[in-house]
Amino acid sequence: MPKDSGIGASSKRREDVRFLTGKGRYTDDINRAGQAYAYFLRSDVAHGRIRSIDTTEAAAMPGVLRIFTDEDFKDTGSLPTAWTVTSIDGSVQQEPRHPVLAEGIVRHVGEPIAGIVAETIEQARDAAEKIVLEMEELPAVTDAKAAVEAGAPQVHEELTSNLCFDWGFIQDNKAAVDAAFETAHHVTSLELVNQRVVANPMEPRCAVAEYDAGDDQYTLWTTSQNPHVIRMMMGAFVLNIPETKLRVVAPDVGGAFGSKIYNYNEEAFVTLAARILGRPVKWTSSRTEAFVSDAQGRDHQTKIELALDADGMFLAFRTETYANLGAYLRLFATVTPTYLHGPAAGGAYRTPLAYVNVKGVFTNTVPVDAYRGAGRPEGTYQLERLVDKAARELGIDPAELRRKNFVKPEEFPYQTPLAVVYDSGNYHATLDKLLDLSDYAGFAARRQESAARGKLRGYGFATWVECSGLAPSQLIGQLGARAGLYESAMVRVNPTGGIQVFTGTHSHGQGHETAFAQIVAEHLGIDEKLIEIIHGDTAKIPFGMGTYGSRSGAVGGAAILKATEKVIAKARKFAAHILEASEEDVNLVNGQFTVAGTDRSMAWAEVALAAYVPHNYPSDTLEPGLEESAFYDPENFVYPAGAYGCEVEVDPETGVVEVLNFVAADDFGTIINPMIVAGQQHGGVAQGIGQALLESAVYDKNGQLTSGSFMEYAMPRASDLPCFVVDHSCQTPTPHNPLGVKGCGEAGAIGAPPAVVNAVLDALNNGGYDVPDIDMPLSPSRVWAAMQSAS
Amino acid sequence: MVEISMNVNGKPVSGAVEGRTLLSAFLRDDLRLTGTHIGCDTSQCGACVVHVNGEAVKACTMFAAEADGAEVTTIEGMANADGTLGVVQQAFQDEHGLQCGFCTPGMVMSAAALLRDNPTPSEAEIREYLEGNICRCTGYHNIVKAIQTAAAKLTPVAAE
Numbered sequence: 001m002p003k004d005s006g007i008g009a010s011s012k013r014r015e016d017v018r019f020l021t022g023k024g025r026y027t028d029d030i031n032r033a034g035q036a037y038a039y040f041l042r043s044d045v046a047h048g049r050i051r052s053i054d055t056t057e058a059a060a061m062p063g064v065l066r067i068f069t070d071e072d073f074k075d076t077g078s079l080p081t082a083w084t085v086t087s088i089d090g091s092v093q094q095e096p097r098h099p100v101l102a103e104g105i106v107r108h109v110g111e112p113i114a115g116i117v118a119e120t121i122e123q124a125r126d127a128a129e130k131i132v133l134e135m136e137e138l139p140a141v142t143d144a145k146a147a148v149e150a151g152a153p154q155v156h157e158e159l160t161s162n163l164c165f166d167w168g169f170i171q172d173n174k175a176a177v178d179a180a181f182e183t184a185h186h187v188t189s190l191e192l193v194n195q196r197v198v199a200n201p202m203e204p205r206c207a208v209a210e211y212d213a214g215d216d217q218y219t220l221w222t223t224s225q226n227p228h229v230i231r232m233m234m235g236a237f238v239l240n241i242p243e244t245k246l247r248v249v250a251p252d253v254g255g256a257f258g259s260k261i262y263n264y265n266e267e268a269f270v271t272l273a274a275r276i277l278g279r280p281v282k283w284t285s286s287r288t289e290a291f292v293s294d295a296q297g298r299d300h301q302t303k304i305e306l307a308l309d310a311d312g313m314f315l316a317f318r319t320e321t322y323a324n325l326g327a328y329l330r331l332f333a334t335v336t337p338t339y340l341h342g343p344a345a346g347g348a349y350r351t352p353l354a355y356v357n358v359k360g361v362f363t364n365t366v367p368v369d370a371y372r373g374a375g376r377p378e379g380t381y382q383l384e385r386l387v388d389k390a391a392r393e394l395g396i397d398p399a400e401l402r403r404k405n406f407v408k409p410e411e412f413p414y415q416t417p418l419a420v421v422y423d424s425g426n427y428h429a430t431l432d433k434l435l436d437l438s439d440y441a442g443f444a445a446r447r448q449e450s451a452a453r454g455k456l457r458g459y460g461f462a463t464w465v466e467c468s469g470l471a472p473s474q475l476i477g478q479l480g481a482r483a484g485l486y487e488s489a490m491v492r493v494n495p496t497g498g499i500q501v502f503t504g505t506h507s508h509g510q511g512h513e514t515a516f517a518q519i520v521a522e523h524l525g526i527d528e529k530l531i532e533i534i535h536g537d538t539a540k541i542p543f544g545m546g547t548y549g550s551r552s553g554a555v556g557g558a559a560i561l562k563a564t565e566k567v568i569a570k571a572r573k574f575a576a577h578i579l580e581a582s583e584e585d586v587n588l589v590n591g592q593f594t595v596a597g598t599d600r601s602m603a604w605a606e607v608a609l610a611a612y613v614p615h616n617y618p619s620d621t622l623e624p625g626l627e628e629s630a631f632y633d634p635e636n637f638v639y640p641a642g643a644y645g646c647e648v649e650v651d652p653e654t655g656v657v658e659v660l661n662f663v664a665a666d667d668f669g670t671i672i673n674p675m676i677v678a679g680q681q682h683g684g685v686a687q688g689i690g691q692a693l694l695e696s697a698v699y700d701k702n703g704q705l706t707s708g709s710f711m712e713y714a715m716p717r718a719s720d721l722p723c724f725v726v727d728h729s730c731q732t733p734t735p736h737n738p739l740g741v742k743g744c745g746e747a748g749a750i751g752a753p754p755a756v757v758n759a760v761l762d763a764l765n766n767g768g769y770d771v772p773d774i775d776m777p778l779s780p781s782r783v784w785a786a787m788q789s790a791s
Numbered sequence: 792m793v794e795i796s797m798n799v800n801g802k803p804v805s806g807a808v809e810g811r812t813l814l815s816a817f818l819r820d821d822l823r824l825t826g827t828h829i830g831c832d833t834s835q836c837g838a839c840v841v842h843v844n845g846e847a848v849k850a851c852t853m854f855a856a857e858a859d860g861a862e863v864t865t866i867e868g869m870a871n872a873d874g875t876l877g878v879v880q881q882a883f884q885d886e887h888g889l890q891c892g893f894c895t896p897g898m899v900m901s902a903a904a905l906l907r908d909n910p911t912p913s914e915a916e917i918r919e920y921l922e923g924n925i926c927r928c929t930g931y932h933n934i935v936k937a938i939q940t941a942a943a944k945l946t947p948v949a950a951e
Contacts, residue, residue, distance in 0.1 A: 012884055012885065015892070016883070016884040016889060016892070017884070019889055019892025019895050020869075020876060020883055020884060020889070020895060021826070021866065021869070021870050021876070021880065022824065022825070022827070022865065022866035022869075022896055023826065023867075026828070026893065028825075028829070029819075031823075122809075200927055201891070201893070201927055202828075202836060202838060202891065202894045202925065202927050202928075203828070203891065203893040204830065252891075252892065254828070254892065254893025254894075255890070255891040255893060255927050257927070286831075286832045287831035287833065287836070288832055288833075508891055509890035509891030509892070509928045511890070675887050679887045679890060679928075679933060682932040683890060683927075683928045683929055683930045684930075685930055686929070686930030686931070686932075687927070687930075709831070709832070709833050709835075710831050710833050710836060710925070715927070717918075717922055717925065717931075718918040718919075718922070718924075718926075718931040719915075719922060721918075721930060721932075723914070723932050723935065748930075
């Protein structure tokens with residue numbers, strides 16, 4: 001029977017009530033007394049030299065308080081990146097300065113050049129039009145491969161080339177991998193593009209800053225997934241404001257998907273402007289600005305090859321990828337296509353040899369960084385497309401080819417050839433679950449039925465493994481990380497028994513206020529309603545690294561559990577003292593402290609009150625109060641996995657693809673709240689289908705983003721998607737954290753794109769069209785063109 | 792500046808606005824009814840849907856002055872008189888029809904308008920009606936379920 005409370009219960013989300021009644025508090029809902037408004041003059045060319053900028057007339061416009069240019073920010077630091085990637089030749093990544101406002105050169109459309117602060121946003125906007133800007137347009141390069149060719153325009157003149165790094169993983173294995181290809185029975189190779197997409201959370205970014213000269217204190221309210229990271233990176237490194245003088249608040253945040261991890265130019269701008277002007281300063285992004293200023297995602301061009309033996313067993317795979325980083329490095333720009341990409345690029349298979357090569361390249365485009373899945377979707381897409389192609393070439397059922405190459409359940413923990421050890425899993429079980437839920441056995445009949453209506457039906461598989469639960473600090477330190485990735489928690493028991501839990505993670509749609517309360521309630525045996533989760537304010541929460549990479553349950557949840565266990569240990573001391581028993585004999589069961597073998601007991605709330613009324617305690621051994629904090633650093637990564645099946649119908653007359661059915665059979669280890677987990681699966685799959693069929697950030701040769709609004713950028717709508725079948729009943733809890741949870745937030749975005757594309761290729765190739773390959777997004781025109789060139 | 796007055800969530804309000812002031816800006820900035828959200832600048836996303844004289848309207852497509860004299864309902868006016876969630880709101884919570892909550896006010900307002908026009912919509916009709924409301928979190932699956940659940944609860948009442 002389903003539980004109605006604690007771990008495993010589908011508790012309704014408490015945060016929903018404020019969201020459903022218009023009482024959510026997002027950053028743009030915050031208005032400070034005396035607030036002024038910022039607007040940015042942004043570059044409308046992809047590459048140019050600023051010859052002159054004249055703000056005289058603009059500064060005299062009504063309501064204008066001040067116009068800022070790079071001169072005002074010359075003492076500030078570069079917007080930082082958080083990881084050092086070392087190239088094959090031993091050199092470290094090239095890392096150009098990333099200024100708050102452009103310093104003489106603009107390097108992508110949308111780069112901020114000047115910031116206008118005025119009494120109203122309309123006045124700031126009007127004044128921007130009066131700035132006289134003389135720009136010498138320079139040749140631009142937008143394609144990563146083109147950018148490393150001889151004679152390509154240089155994005156950063158001070159660098160030796162546009163190549164940021166050339167990373168080989170694991171370089172020492174390359175010779176053995178290449179040798180395996182020399183003698184292989186069969187080699188399947190594929191060149192593909194994982195196109196650039198835009199995260200587009202529904203809430204555009206926003207930042208409001210205030211400065212109190214009385215005690216030299218800054219407060220920044222901002223749309224962030226990680227307020228402490230902003231405080232440290234932006235405050236201390238960019239603006240030279242000590243952590244003690246800056247409070248960063250990330251209130252309700254309307255979705256993020258990675259795009260709100262980074263410390264952005266605009267946040268630094270309003271923080272400094274608020275002090276200089278002595279006024280609160282607010283900036284709210286328009287959607288049009290978001291398209292050219294939020295970090296974008298993906299943008300890989302890859303050649304991948306698979307060597308197989310005569311039985312269809314995988315012998316080795318190797319890749320060569322050009323990863324477009326855009327014009328500047330944001331926080332996770334260099335780790336996303338490398339260490340977040342390579343380690344799980346071997347997927348669910350026991351391929352003994354593997355080599356991943358990624359070249360990170362600067363171009364005159366908006367910076368690229370982690371987007372839902374971050375490196376893992378790119379790795380999964382290329383591998384799962386390749387495996388399907390191999391199955392077609394060898395005439396083996398794609399499910400069978402996968403199954404025979406899976407890591408076997410008894411082989412965990414499994415040492416991969418890509419440095420990491422998979423913790424636990426049962427890939428056969430998730431595939432079996434998928435085949436069952438999607439009625440794979442009945443597919444042939446459904447295909448016939450479609451054919452009778454003149455439609456081409458296809459079924460596409462994808463399996464995926466994610467290296468998640470960021471991250472064991474010691475390990476990532478060896479790999480070039482400049483920070484630790486532990487998480488923190490503080491559990492404060494109030495005198496009447498109510499509990500506040502302060503977490504370093506941040507919820508922007510994931511339901512932490514509900515799910516984290518379930519963890520604490522489970523272990524204390526008390527009502528979830530007695531527990532409040534507090535996040536998002538550096539003045540309240542302990543130092544923590546925030547929410548991304550499906551880490552919150554695995555790392556943040558474990559920190560909460562650890563702090564809860566400390567609280568229980570101390571509460572037991574109070575109970576033992578009052579009940580005149582030894583600590584070992586006192587047990588906490590269903591919220592009651594009871595003495596073993598007796599009828600003596602105390603309720604949770606009684607112990608909580610007693611902790612704060614220390615009238616009769618051995619004060620030398622028992623401090624008053626009940627409040628504990630914990631930092632949890634995971635001992636290793638965790639490896640959620642799944643098997644996805646997509647069924648499509650292609651209209652041969654038009655090339656229109658309709659997704660008829662999508663089934664996700666996932667293994668996330670222990671599930672805290674099944675309802676929330678299913679919601680994460682739905683949302684991830686929708687984003688994956690969006691990338692497969694609809695979405696694309698398209699730059700023209702001059703570097704103009706031609707899909708720069710919701711008019712041109714095809715966001716998935718309700719009518720583009722089916723209802724999904726999602727399952728998470730296959731559970732192999734991880735031994736790497738005390739909760740056994742593996743993380744579910746990115747799964748769908750990782751597994752869905754290859755399943756959709758494989759389904760379309762299955763439909764075409766079984767429908768008489770020899771189409772070996774097709775790139776996303778599978779728009780009707782692209783599918784139709786592929787069919788025409790095939791026939 | 793134009794002097795305007797209207798009823799918002801049953802209460803008379805008035806203000807002075809520029810001709811270019813959008814209804815969405817008037818609600819958010821002048822009335823501080825921040826439940827109506829702005830998710831785009833091309834009238835695509837639907838986060839700002841409100842009801843004007845009973846019709847679902849994207850508040851960013853209408854000047855505040857055009858709503859002079861109108862009856863306007865926003866998400867803040869959708870709860871029951873005792874403060875509990877209305878039927879559509881409750882269905883969204885019950886079916887987990889929201890995650891980050893940003894598109895939610897527009898979704899609820901659109902859903903309520905749909906169910907008034909078509910008390911028993913099919914799944915296809917629901918998906919078609921939500922053409923103008925973008926959600927990035929839920930994949931729409933649970934939004935569709937929430938509207939179906941709300942329809943089932945409202946229909947017996949409507950039949951009485």
